[in-house]
């Protein structure tokens with residue numbers, strides 16, 4: 001892969017690192033970066049052995065400083081509409097990906113950068129990350145899912161406080177509020193440690209467990225339990241389910257093949 005691509009993929013077999021790679025613009029989300037994210041999500045979907053993806057940002061200053069405000073200035077209102085649609089498509093592709101995405105966030109995590117991380121399944125923040133949704137201070141609103149995903153993640157009252165004030169907050173606050181799962185000085189190492197745990201799971205189990213949670217969340221309990229059974233049903237015929245049982249009986253580590 002071209003190391004100057006706006007989004008790079010480091011392939012480690014069962015795990016990839018997908019990296020926003022516009023550090024000179026603090027990895028802001030312009031058209032090329034958004035297209036790169038869409039391509040990465042598409043490639044990920046087609047890999048059978050892949051289980052976990054760490055989504056990170058190049059450079060020491062920012063995971064992502066949000067929308068590319070310089071590019072935005074050059075776009076007409078119609079072009080802005082098209083771009084926001086593409087950004088939402090890319091974000092949704094990550095959110096609905098059959099793989100487990102872990103956002104490893106550091107430095108500035110602002111606006112669309114935070115919204116992007118909310119599409120991941122898990123978030124690990126560097127101790128000194130500065131996080132926020134400043135959109136209302138810029139005359140817009142969080143338009144890449146922030147007004148919808150943040151309340152679902154941390155509750156309406158907390159989300160409104162962050163969205164309506166546009167305040168920047170620390171990694172420690174993010175942990176306390178439930179925005180991130182873990183905080184560490186070395187956020188990528190911590191994300192890899194989390195990926196180690198995820199990669200112990202069988203690929204189809206991970207995919208179906210993610211679907212069970214995500215699509216069941218907005219259902220009432222009865223419908224949610226029926227949905228969970230439907231997801232379980234997808235696992236019953238798999239070789240990996242039998243391998244899990246055999247490995248347990250033989251007191252060895254299972255070797256999953258994603259079938």
Ligand code: COA
Pocket residue numbers: 024025026028061062065066067068069070071108110111112134135138
């Ligand atoms: N879009 C486009 N370019 C951006 C950008 C963005 N969102 N954020 C930063 N950049 C550019 C800067 O313009 C600067 O370019 P220059 O070197 O040509 O002047 C370069 O990235 C470095 O930015 P700088 O502010 O010097 O870096 P920093 O490390 O001191 O601060 C931020 C980083 C992210 C805290 C600061 O740039 C910032 O507040 N950016 C705006 C973030 C924002 O409000 N995003 C929400 C969008 S909805």
